[in-house]
Amino acid sequence: xxxxxxxxxxxxxxxxxxxxxxxxxxxxxxxxxxxxxxxxxxxxxxxxxxxxxxxxxxxxxxxxxxxxxxxxxxxxxxxxxxxxxxxxxxxxxxxxxxxxxxxxxxxxxxxxxxxxxxxxxxxxxxxxxxxxxxxxxxxxxxxxxxxxxxxxxxxxxxxxxxxxxxxxxxxxxxxxxxxxxxxxx
Ligand SMILES: Cc1cc2nc3c(=O)[nH]c(=O)nc-3n(C[C@H](O)[C@H](O)[C@H](O)COP(=O)(O)O)c2cc1C
Numbered sequence: 320x321x322x323x324x325x326x327x328x329x330x331x332x333x334x335x336x337x338x339x340x341x342x343x344x345x346x347x348x349x350x351x352x353x354x355x356x357x358x359x360x361x362x363x364x365x366x367x368x369x370x371x372x373x374x375x376x377x378x379x380x381x382x383x384x385x386x387x388x389x390x391x392x393x394x395x396x397x398x399x400x401x402x403x404x405x406x407x408x409x410x411x412x413x414x415x416x417x418x419x420x421x422x423x424x425x426x427x428x429x430x431x432x433x434x435x436x437x438x439x440x441x442x443x444x445x446x447x448x449x450x451x452x453x454x455x456x457x458x459x460x461x462x463x464x465x466x467x468x469x470x471x472x473x474x475x476x477x478x479x480x481x482x483x484x485x486x487x488x489x490x491x492x493x494x495x496x497x498x499x500x501x502x503x504x
Contacts, residue, residue: 320504321352321353321354322353322354322399322400322503322504323353323354323356323397323398323399323400324348324353324354324355324356324398324399324400324401324402324503325356325357325358325391325394325395325398325400325401325402326341326344326345326355326356326357326358326402326404327358327360327391327401327402327403327404327416327419327420328341328357328358328359328360328361328404328405328416329360329361329403329404329405329406329412329413329414329415329416329417329419330361330404330405330406330413330415330445331361331413331415332406332484333359333361333362334484335406335445335484336406336445336478336481336484336486336487337404337405337406337443337444337445339445339487339488339490339493340404340443340444340445340476340478340487340492340493340496341357341402341404341443341496343493343494343496343497343500344402344404344441344443344496344497344499344500345357345500346497346500347496347497347498347499347500347501347502347503348500348501348503349500350500350501351500351501351502351503351504353500353503356394356398358390358391358394358419360415360416360418360419361415363386363387363390364386364387365386365387365388365391365415365418365419365422366384366386366418366422367418367421367422368418368421368422368424369383369384371383372428374424374425374428374429375425375426375427375428375429375430378426378429379392379393380392381425381426381428381429382422382425383425384422388419388422388425391419391422391423392425392426395423395426395436396426396436398438399438399439400438400439400440400441400473400503401438401439401440401441401470402440402441402442402443403416403420403440403441403442403443403461404416404442404443404444405443405444406444406445406446407444407445407446407447407448407453407457407477410453410456410457411456411457411460412457420464435468435469435470437469437470437471438468438470438471439470439471439472439473440465440470440471440472440473441472441473441474441475441476441499442457442458442461442472442474442475442476442477443476443496444457444475444476444477444478445477445478445481445487446477446478446479446480446481447479447480447481447482448479448480449479449480450479453479454477454479457477458475458477461475473499473503474499474502476492476495476496476499477492478490478492478493
């Protein structure tokens with residue numbers, strides 16, 4: 320079965336380490352017959368959530384703020400799988416990605432009971448540090464997020480030990496990213 324995958328790329332470096340993971344993942348996912356839609360969030364105009372709790376009145380344009388989230392909302396609604404792709408910034412997602420995640424709450428507000436649409440999710444991340452201690456905070460956050468939103472994890476992949484552009488070349492996580500994409504049915 321072909322699935323629709325929405326990749327939210329939170330890295331500002333479009334030829335960086337996160338991008339390399341996304342490219343391998345996408346190659347695998349497309350080889351498996353899936354459809355991949357990708358947004359490079361740093362190149363879009365997306366503001367932080369205002370916390371007004373006033374969204375959801377118009378399901379087609381659920382947020383009170385009108386910016387490039389308008390392009391993301393319809394793709395989010397129709398996606399089966401969300402890919403959170405980000406460099407690790409201070410043991411979390413980049414700000415670009417976090418803003419989008421917060422703004423997706425406007426779609427939840429469109430439901431009278433604030434039910435978040437069910438999704439399967441994947442985490443692709445690049446980080447300078449490596450090892451369990453470095454990964455633990457963001458994995459804890461990711462797990463808490465999925466638990467709260469009732470989303471289902473399909474896999475997490477953190478390529479550690481990569482700082483500068485190109486550091487990821489030959490990294491074993493690239494092959495795993497391809498295989499993770501290919502495994503999606
Ligand atoms: C603001 C900032 C914060 C960072 N915080 C962390 C961190 O907490 N842990 C870590 O291992 N690497 C950290 N890094 C390193 C990046 O995760 C690493 O360089 C990564 O490969 C960048 O991915 P990119 O090529 O997609 O931009 C940080 C880098 C920046 C610029």
